[in-house]
Amino acid sequence: MFENLTDRLSGSLKKITGQAKLTEDNIKETLREVRMALLEADVALPVVKEFIEQVKARSVGQEVMRSLTPGQEFVRIVDAELVRVMGETCESLDLSAQPPAVIMMAGLQGAGKTTTVAKLSRFLKEREKKKVMVVSADVYRPAAIKQLETLAGEVDVEFFPSTSEQNPVDIAAAAIDAAKKKFMDVVIVDTAGRLHIDDEMMGEIKQLHAAVNPVETLFVVDSMTGQDAANTAKAFNDALPLTGVVLTKTDGDARGGAALSVRSITGKPIKFMGVGEKTDALEPFYPDRVASRILGMGDVLTLIEEAERNLDKKKAEKLTKKIKKGKGFDLEDFRDQLLQMKNMGGMGNLLDKLPGMGQMAQAAQQHVNDKSLGQMEAMICSMTPHERRFPDVINNPRKRRIAAGSGTQIQDVNRLLKQHKQMQKMMKKFTKKGGMANMMRGMKGMMPPGGGFPPMGRM
Template sequence: MAFEGLAERLQGTLDRIKGRGKVSEADVKEMMREVRLALLEADVNFKVVKQFINRVKERAVGQEVMKSLTPGQQVIKVVNEELQELMGGEQSKIAHAQKPPTVVMMVGLQGAGKTTSTAKLANHLRKKHNRQPLMAAADIYRPAAIKQLETLGEQLNMPVFSLGDQVSPVDIASQAVDKAKEEHNDYVLIDTAGRLHVDEDLMDELLQIKEKVNPDEILLVVDAMTGQDAVNVAESFNEQLGLTGVILTKLDGDTRGGAALSVKAVTDTPIKFAGMGEKIDQLEPFHPERMASRILGMGDVLSLIEKAQTNVDEERAKELEKKMRNADLTFDDFLEQLEQVRSMGPLDELLNMMPGMNKMKGLKNAQVDESQIGRVEAIVRSMTKDEKQNPSLMNASRKRRIAKGSGTTIQDVNRLLKQFEDMKKMMKQMSSMQKGKKKGKGGFNFPFM
């Protein structure tokens, strides 16, 4: 995840002060020195760092902290709140015009991921808001830009408006809006041209499109991996066009994340979406409070729940829960569970969303081996229907056949069978303990049951 280095430094610094019953000004000063270094290392704009440190320091040595019963915890609360504020305070939603279509101009430099982000946003609007977007191919200069948007439109089964590369982008944008009105599309997403750097010709063209179609949103697509350059680009586009929002791409990559912490503060333009991967459905609304929690190691349970609600069948989940309680789980059920969890995204990303997981022994900086999960899946898929339903049927020849069919070893098959049986026994044990507890017979209290 982005911010990994920043998260580690901040969490280490805050952990040292967390349990203290008393916090002095010297403690706060020492902690702020560490926080400043952590932010600068993460490539946060130095002016933004200075303002942030001053705000936190002012609050941390004020009455709300010094007079509180848990000053260490209060300092963490202050850092969390100021971090949220730095990234925009609260989620900024995409505009929705009273009289459709809502016109959205997608702008940015070449290579930032503008065309892909246009398709991702269209997909998000349809899936999450039940909208009917029209994408407009107005980048006539980059080779294959029009074809790329058309291909993405075909993948999504979504309309793309194009007049080729011999018509001016201003006319394309204008006619796309007219087309959307005719076809009753409620959003028009205009994929405009980019350049390798900000120049006069680019801005002139974008200003002409803006004047012609009067967009409800002008969203700047910025590559988070470009660090401080992303902030400079955002500042330049904002000065000349008047941005309404930013989409940060590649926020899942190996980036220090400083751009995300600086863009809002420098331009006063909210980050509205974050690209969290290359797949067409990996665009998420940007929630400053959730991102602050993740940076400080408090998890992001709300995003985890939303992913589950999107990808998991609720009725089937209830059936599986009942089977798990009765220890009736089969390998078919196990496979289904595995597929549903994998559909939620990379497993290490899901672990990052769980509060405290990064601090658990053995899980800090854990890299989930997706190939290991693939091997487990291959073993289960090599079983017959009867074997999946009744693993006790397994004998030596069946195990040899499964190992051969899945490209694994007999030891791998034996290990999975043992783990599966152990899991079923544990579920049965936990379920009986929970029943005993409910009947007033005591029993161990499992927090997740």
């Protein structure tokens, strides 16, 4: 996510980080490169102009001149301005209405609206402990109704049936009535999308909005459309009282222009961003954490939260006790670690959030990507229980059998066994220092009181 912008900004800011003194000339040169980086990331021109003016005004003033490390202070100013442009704080959903609280989703066709309904319902069910009902008022695409029914079953939330012969207002009203009888906390209404904005679409969605009076009206937009995403959101906001925006497909958007443009152009907060295809791939939008990622400083806070949600604490404690007793870290334990990594979104997700990775993350992914994790898992599954517990017994004939059973080569099996040995040594070190939890807490402790990571060069 934001790879192009991160690379360009990191390169520009590195030149100034080592400066003992900031002058108007070296700030001017760096700001010119920052401006180019933002424009290439498809950030809207008015946003870029205002951003550059604000950074320049704060940099040339006394704020930097009094600093002991002017270059690092300049990076901090860029970080603070990125946060300001994207909205300062994470704005959560306001569900304080009399149940059921109604959330209406709007957006163009193909933006990922129906999938986002499923992701949001799972988020509310698992993290907010809400009873959720979903309903499709998209009477123009029967496939959309069926898709939502399938996804609702997958995330285990209540689905209210509808058909393409019904009126959208009647569908929504009936769903809300049914939700009241079933004591639901939230009803999410999926609306029809169009390929472009037209008067007919706006008229229908206004009518639906007036009928259901939602507490939240969220505009779902494809972040890969760049500044067009912000312009489309503004057109919807002019017609509907939007309460927030959901950016989808941010995992496929290397530029990041939408994230930096939407808030300034619409005045509405980005509340969530879709970070993958799976139904758990929805994150609350924290401007400070996203700014940290853009500047290559990582996002350890989100990584810690994901670890707390997804890691099996009982298994982790059991493994720690096992290693402390002197029993080895075997291949079954290694497989468990691979599965836990997959649960946290895979290698790409982890590297994206580690500070200072930048281009190293891309290089590392070429060697250890999610496909190779799957291969490693397949090789371990092709072993006998005895081989998993005692890897030293795996000789050449066994390696050939394991490779044939997992569709890999003998070199791959050798590589797996070598990686297991390295992991074994690492796990012993972690256990002596108090385990993974202590390591995570240590990383958290490296951060200043504001919660963001120190600028590049401080790590």
